[in-house]
Amino acid sequence: MSQLYAFGRALALLRDTWKWTFRGSLRRQSKVFARQLYEVGNRSLLFITVTLGVLGTISVFQVLLQVERILPEFSVVGPAFIQTMIREFAPTIAGLIIATRVGSGIAAEIGSMVVTEQVDALRLCNANPVDYLVAPRFWACVIQNVLLTVYGGLVGICAGACVAHYAWQISWGSFFSLSLVGFPDVISGLLKATAYGMAIPIAAAQAGLETTGGSEGVGAATTRAVVNASFAVVVLDFLLSGFSFLFLFGNP
Amino acid sequence: MIRFEHVSKAFGSHQVLDDVSLVVERGEILFIIGTSGAGKSVLVKHLVGLLRPDAGRIFLDDVDVTSLSEREFYPIRKRCAMVFQHSTLFDSMTLAQNVALPLRKHKGLRAQAAEVEAVRRLDQVGMAAEAARFPSDIGDGLRKRVAIARALTLDPEYVIFDEPTTGLDPMAAANVDQLIRALSDDFGVTSIVVSHDLRSIFKVADRVAMLYQGKVLLDGPPSAFRATTDPVVRQFIEGRPEGPMQFPRKA
Numbered sequence: 307m308s309q310l311y312a313f314g315r316a317l318a319l320l321r322d323t324w325k326w327t328f329r330g331s332l333r334r335q336s337k338v339f340a341r342q343l344y345e346v347g348n349r350s351l352l353f354i355t356v357t358l359g360v361l362g363t364i365s366v367f368q369v370l371l372q373v374e375r376i377l378p379e380f381s382v383v384g385p386a387f388i389q390t391m392i393r394e395f396a397p398t399i400a401g402l403i404i405a406t407r408v409g410s411g412i413a414a415e416i417g418s419m420v421v422t423e424q425v426d427a428l429r430l431c432n433a434n435p436v437d438y439l440v441a442p443r444f445w446a447c448v449i450q451n452v453l454l455t456v457y458g459g460l461v462g463i464c465a466g467a468c469v470a471h472y473a474w475q476i477s478w479g480s481f482f483s484l485s486l487v488g489f490p491d492v493i494s495g496l497l498k499a500t501a502y503g504m505a506i507p508i509a510a511a512q513a514g515l516e517t518t519g520g521s522e523g524v525g526a527a528t529t530r531a532v533v534n535a536s537f538a539v540v541v542l543d544f545l546l547s548g549f550s551f552l553f554l555f556g557n558p
Numbered sequence: 559m560i561r562f563e564h565v566s567k568a569f570g571s572h573q574v575l576d577d578v579s580l581v582v583e584r585g586e587i588l589f590i591i592g593t594s595g596a597g598k599s600v601l602v603k604h605l606v607g608l609l610r611p612d613a614g615r616i617f618l619d620d621v622d623v624t625s626l627s628e629r630e631f632y633p634i635r636k637r638c639a640m641v642f643q644h645s646t647l648f649d650s651m652t653l654a655q656n657v658a659l660p661l662r663k664h665k666g667l668r669a670q671a672a673e674v675e676a677v678r679r680l681d682q683v684g685m686a687a688e689a690a691r692f693p694s695d696i697g698d699g700l701r702k703r704v705a706i707a708r709a710l711t712l713d714p715e716y717v718i719f720d721e722p723t724t725g726l727d728p729m730a731a732a733n734v735d736q737l738i739r740a741l742s743d744d745f746g747v748t749s750i751v752v753s754h755d756l757r758s759i760f761k762v763a764d765r766v767a768m769l770y771q772g773k774v775l776l777d778g779p780p781s782a783f784r785a786t787t788d789p790v791v792r793q794f795i796e797g798r799p800e801g802p803m804q805f806p807r808k809a
Contacts, residue, residue, distance in 0.1 A: 338650070426608045427646040429628070430635050431708075432663035 312512070312534075319515075320508050322436045323444045331441035338438070342446035346408050347453060353403055354458045361399060362391070362462030366469045370476075380474060384481030387466050392487060392495045393550070396459030398543050401502035403458075404451050405535035409510035412443050413531030416514025417524040425515070435515065444507045451503030452496060459495070490554035498546050505538035559584055560605060560716065560748065565614035566772075567600055574600050576772030577614070585746045587738060589759045592769035593794070593805055598752040599643065601769070602718045605750075606638055607631035618716070636664045638716040639709035643724065643752075645701040647693035647708075653680060654689040657708045664712055679707045699730045706737065717741065719751040723758055731755065735762045756795065760784065768794065771804065 332339050366387055373383055416439055419425050425435050463482075470476040513531035517523045560582040567575040574597040582588045590598045603609040604616055607626060615624045623634055639660075647656045657676035661667045667675065673689075680686045683703040693701055702722065709717060719738065723731035735758050741747035742764075753759060759766055759780060766783040768776040768791055776783060776791050786792065793801030 422644055423642045423646045424648060426603070427640075427642055427648070429608065430606060430640055431660045432632050432635060433659060434628075 315516075316508050316512050319436065319440065319512050320504070323441050323508070326434065326437040326441045327445065329437070331437045332445060335438060335442045339442040339446060342443050343450060345411070346404070346443075346446045347450035350404060350407055350450070350454055351457075353407055354400055354454050355461050357403055358396065358399060358458035358462040359465040361395060362387075362465035363469050365395070365462075366466035367473065370470060370474050374474075380470070380476050381480050381483075382486075384467065384470060384476065385483045385486035388463055388482070388484065389486045389491055391459050391462050391466075392491045394495075394543075394547070395462060397455045397495050397498035397502060398539065399462075400451065400455040400458045400499065401506065401539040401543075402536055404447065404454065404502070405506050405509075405539050406532050408447060409506050409531045409535035410528045412447075412507055412510035413514040413517075413528045414524055416440075416511055417517035417527040420515060420517040421520055421523055440507070440511045440515075443511065444504070447507040448500060448503035451506070452499045455495065455499035490550070490556075494546070494550040494554055497550070498543065501542050501546060502539050505542055506535045509534040509538050559617075559619060560750070561615075561617040562601065562604070563615045563617070565601065565604060565611045565616065567597070567604070567609065567611050573772050575611070575769075578769070578772070578774055579614075580767055580774060580777065582748060582750060584748055585742055587742050587749045587751065587762055587764045589751045589753055589763040589766045590769060591753060591759065591766060591794070593803070594754075595805070596769040597772055598769055599720050602640070602720065602750055602752060605716075605718065606635050606640055632664070636712055637714055638718070639712065639714040640718040641702075641705050641709045641720060641722055643720040645693075645698070645705040647701055647704055649693055652690050652692055653685060653696075653704050656693070656704060657711055660708060660711050676707075676711065679711045680704065682710075683707045698725045699727060702726060702730070702734070706734070710741075713745075714747065716748045716750070719749060719753075721752055721754070723753065723755045731758065734758075738762055 369383055373380060428435050428438055467481045470481045510531040513527045517527040562578055562580040565575055565578045592598050604611055615622055654673045654676045657679050658672035661672040661675055677686050677689045680689050685703055722734045738749050739762050763780050766780055767774055770790055789802045793803045
């Protein structure tokens with residue numbers, strides 16, 4: 307039951323974030339928003355590059371090992387890998403990375419402000435914490451999660467292509483064929499990236515705003531943020547994949 | 559005038575306030591004392607809507623503020639400022655921006671005008687030269703001064719000081735005491751001071767209320783506090799670790 311209440315509070319926080327956005331939060335908090343864009347985006351680049359690059363390398367390597375035993379030719383590997391990367395790997399892996407790296411940071415920052423009474427001080431100054439703290443982080447996460455997903459997908463695909471070309475002598479043209487990729491695949495991937503980009507900061511900010519106690523409480527809030535944000539990514543992946551198969555891809 | 563009427567508050571199974579009633583007259587300086595965890599800060603936070611009571615009612619000039627919404631509390635917070643225990647300056651803002659924030663949000667001043675006024679306010683606490691610095695660049699005592707400047711920037715009628723002299727050197731603490739007294743004497747500001755500092759109590763307070771086990775154990779002038787024979791209050795005044803006083807468990 308408490309999980310349901312927590313979900314309800316998360317939805318209320320999402321509603322308030324939109325409300326403050328329409329009231330000009332990003333204009334008022336433009337400096338915070340710019341800093342958050344940098345924090346979420348630029349500072350995640352190395353993590354995304356390494357993780358998606360290694361994932362692309364290993365995935366293509368393993369697939370080609372298996373395909374080599376069954377099929378005589380590899381022409382379908384590249385297009386299928388690119389399709390899977392766009393539909394699934396890029397948004398979900400990038401989402402999980404942002405959930406851990408950025409989600410923990412948001413929860414720790416807001417949680418520290420709660421336990422040091424800075425959030426109370428904001429309220430006394432007639433400044434709403436959602437306006438000041440949540441909305442800029444929310445939109446920075448949404449924008450950068452989409453951009454990092456596109457970037458991470460490209461890195462993964464290029465890394466996979468290098469393995470295919472140099473280890474199995476598959477031509478660049480054959481690997482980079484977009485014969486299996488359609489507009490619905492791109493829409494599905496971007497839909498997931500946007501949804502994760504919304505869910506992660508809300509889960510993290512909620513954990514931060516509900517921090518109790520001292521530094522121990524901040525630690526617990528950080529853990530809760532990472533767990534909830536990662537859980538949100540996985541559940542949304544399941545739901546949006548189902549939606550995509552039913553309404554975007556037609557018969558799989 | 560501030561009235562707390564039969565206020566109770568619990569966190570989980572821990573009853574922090576139990577049927578607390580207290581009146582603060584206009585222009586008065588009330589010191590609320592008690593051991594750590596006695597519920598002093600919890601009580602005063604109810605006045606500005608940072609906490610909501612489980613039972614009881616709170617009045618500010620006969621206006622019942624107990625169940626006001628967050629938005630309805632804005633005008634109350636304009637009249638009733640609070641200096642927090644740990645200063646609580648915003649790390650990402652300069653000292654001037656910290657002091658300017660209430661001016662911008664409550665009075666709707668533009669950023670530049672608010673910062674000019676903020677520097678003037680900082681000058682009153684001897685901090686104008688540091689206006690462009692960040693809270694992390696200065697020590698606790700100076701941060702406290704800036705927090706006081708921020709709280710007074712809207713010329714409030716009521717000010718809550720949560721342990722204002724904790725962590726300050728004796729000179730800085732004496733300055734804060736002087737300031738609290740001057741606010742009352744010169745401007746008629748009503749102050750509620752949460753404190754452990756016996757020196758400040760005897761120097762500044764008009765009245766003292768001691769919270770113990772969620773209830774008001776003593777409520778009277780400093781002379782009555784000093785003369786009391788209540789063994790718990792005596793133990794507190796004399797700072798003896800042994801005695802009848804039971805220390806509250808952690809909430």
